[in-house]
Amino acid sequence: MPEQPELTIQGWGPPPAGTDPAAGPDGALPKAARRYLARELGWTPRPTPPVPVAEIRLGPSRLPGSARAALAELLGEEHVLTDRESRLRHAGGKSYLDLLRRRSGDASDAPDAVVRPGSTEETAALLARCSTEGVVVVPFGGGTSVVGGLAGVDPDDRPTVAVDLSRMASVQALDVPSSLVSVGPGMRGPALEEALGREGLTFGHLPQSWEFATVGGYAATRSAGQSSTGVGRFDELVAGLTLATPSGVLELGHPPASAAGPDLLGLALGSEGTLGIITEVRLRVRPKPAASSYEGWSFRTWATGLAALQRLARHDLLPNVVRLSDADETRANLLMAAGAGAKALRGSLRARGRGEGCMLVLGWEGLPDLVRARRRAAASVLRDGGAVRLGRRVGDSWRRHRFGAPYLRDRLMDGGLLVETLETAATWTALPTVYDATRRALRESLTRNGRPPLVLSHLSHGYATGGSLYLTVIADRDDALPIQQWLTAKRAATDALLAAGGTLTHHHAVGADHRPWLEQEIGPLGVDVLRAVKQQLDPNGICNPGVLLPD
Numbered sequence: 001m002p003e004q005p006e007l008t009i010q011g012w013g014p015p016p017a018g019t020d021p022a023a024g025p026d027g028a029l030p031k032a033a034r035r036y037l038a039r040e041l042g043w044t045p046r047p048t049p050p051v052p053v054a055e056i057r058l059g060p061s062r063l064p065g066s067a068r069a070a071l072a073e074l075l076g077e078e079h080v081l082t083d084r085e086s087r088l089r090h091a092g093g094k095s096y097l098d099l100l101r102r103r104s105g106d107a108s109d110a111p112d113a114v115v116r117p118g119s120t121e122e123t124a125a126l127l128a129r130c131s132t133e134g135v136v137v138v139p140f141g142g143g144t145s146v147v148g149g150l151a152g153v154d155p156d157d158r159p160t161v162a163v164d165l166s167r168m169a170s171v172q173a174l175d176v177p178s179s180l181v182s183v184g185p186g187m188r189g190p191a192l193e194e195a196l197g198r199e200g201l202t203f204g205h206l207p208q209s210w211e212f213a214t215v216g217g218y219a220a221t222r223s224a225g226q227s228s229t230g231v232g233r234f235d236e237l238v239a240g241l242t243l244a245t246p247s248g249v250l251e252l253g254h255p256p257a258s259a260a261g262p263d264l265l266g267l268a269l270g271s272e273g274t275l276g277i278i279t280e281v282r283l284r285v286r287p288k289p290a291a292s293s294y295e296g297w298s299f300r301t302w303a304t305g306l307a308a309l310q311r312l313a314r315h316d317l318l319p320n321v322v323r324l325s326d327a328d329e330t331r332a333n334l335l336m337a338a339g340a341g342a343k344a345l346r347g348s349l350r351a352r353g354r355g356e357g358c359m360l361v362l363g364w365e366g367l368p369d370l371v372r373a374r375r376r377a378a379a380s381v382l383r384d385g386g387a388v389r390l391g392r393r394v395g396d397s398w399r400r401h402r403f404g405a406p407y408l409r410d411r412l413m414d415g416g417l418l419v420e421t422l423e424t425a426a427t428w429t430a431l432p433t434v435y436d437a438t439r440r441a442l443r444e445s446l447t448r449n450g451r452p453p454l455v456l457s458h459l460s461h462g463y464a465t466g467g468s469l470y471l472t473v474i475a476d477r478d479d480a481l482p483i484q485q486w487l488t489a490k491r492a493a494t495d496a497l498l499a500a501g502g503t504l505t506h507h508h509a510v511g512a513d514h515r516p517w518l519e520q521e522i523g524p525l526g527v528d529v530l531r532a533v534k535q536q537l538d539p540n541g542i543c544n545p546g547v548l549l550p551d
Contacts (some may be wrong), residue, residue, distance in 0.1 A: 153546030185216025230320025296394025
């Protein structure tokens with residue numbers, strides 16, 4: 001496989017070919033979109049580039065010499081790194097707050113060293129030694145967390161090492177008759193798909209971070225992908241895993257099924273590195289789809305779109321991919337899309353009286369006959385619900401640009417904009433209330449000089465009982481207090497969505513950003529149970545403190 005691209009220190013990945021990073025929003029957006037943002041937000045485009053990487057402030061490593069020597073003896077000198085670039089590349093994740101800090105030259109959350117174990121045995125020995133030495137460990141896969149999952153904040157301010165899992169990044173075993181594959185935690189999505197593709201198989205888990213995120217990260221955060229409506233969330237596709245902890249190694253999961261007491265696999269999935277480090281994952285795979293079909297539809301209103309999707313869910317007709325954008329997101333997407341095709345689509349929608357409507361993207365994959373049958377059945381329900389079909393060009397355009405939003409965020413931040421996302425899930429009954437309450441909280445908390453932010457929303461995963469709501473927020477940045485500006489809005493939005501019946505998170509995980517609210521979702525006794533498990537597996541509290549569990 002060709003060499004994989006790396007995330008940049010102060011943003012997402014390398015900018016797509018043909019774009020000029022120095023051009024900021026001017027080079028990333030059509031003129032109509034720039035005018036729209038300026039008009040709606042009261043935004044004056046201004047250059048706010050990141051400081052040069054050479055000027056990022058990084059303190060000296062605090063890892064004691066004795067601890068460094070012990071780790072080098074375990075892993076080899078070449079796998080214990082304290083150089084500047086290694087530490088910067090493992091500093092935090094890719095949330096808006098992470099990027100604000102890095103762009104301003106702040107790397108105070110960088111680890112004191114980066115270590116690279118190559119096996120479960122080395123990882124277990126590393127954890128045991130760090131526990132003895134009082135060194136905090138933070139697992140590092142792709143570095144794509146957007147909720148402060150890599151913060152490594154320790155109340156005792158102990159030295160921290162990032163445990164880079166890139167040496168464990170291959171297929172360990174493939175059982176084709178059982179549709180199972182065993183994979184190292186550092187393997188990225190593209191590499192996994194390429195390896196499976198040679199055998200006519202696919203895993204099919206495609207989050208927006210797919211180019212960079214790793215299998216271990218998917219497991220640690222209970223990830224969901226863009227096709228999860230059809231193939232299942234990541235945790236539904238895990239048959240087992242290996243968890244190395246400071247107290248020993250756990251082998252969890254016994255496919256195809258077991259009734260031998262509570263399923264401890266569920267404790268490791270979503271544990272976010274707080275119990276130990278996942279060193280191998282056993283996944284359910286499936287044949288590569290022989291046919292696929294993606295297409296666009298339009299509803300006049302958000303409410304009618306939700307009602308139609310609810311009917312599809314009730315009759316088990318939801319496709320593999322479902323993405324219903326509200327009117328604000330539909331308008332923004334059409335304005336940000338360049339080219340004659342986008343212009344023609346805008347004109348066609350206006351001519352059909354749907355210029356202010358809501359766009360739906362659907363995708364089906366599988367055997368040709370099943371794809372055709374599912375499409376026909378769904379189309380009947382959608383038309384009964386008032387939808388009109390826009391055709392395959394809309395669906396194919398979404399597929400081509402499905403991983404592009406984080407790259408665009410970098411360019412918008414270069415021009416003085418706040419750009420961040422948040423997500424939740426709710427039952428079909430509660431979704432309208434959660435949608436209204438969250439949008440209202442964001443608009444009220446981020447309105448500046450009488451100009452509210454843009455809040456772009458879509459339903460991105462469908463279930464029989466409800467769906468996931470994903471919101472993108474764009475606002476004129478408060479250059480004096482940018483971090484406080486977002487923290488205030490995030491707090492208001494989270495309080496609102498929980499009060500309205502939403503979940504704390506659907507797929508971004510808890511991290512540092514959501515942990516103050518965890519008790520509201522699982523209750524004080526639930527938090528005590530997790531603390532008891534952590535005490536048993538990680539008695540000295542070295543495993544990713546500062547995330548998941550509230551203070």
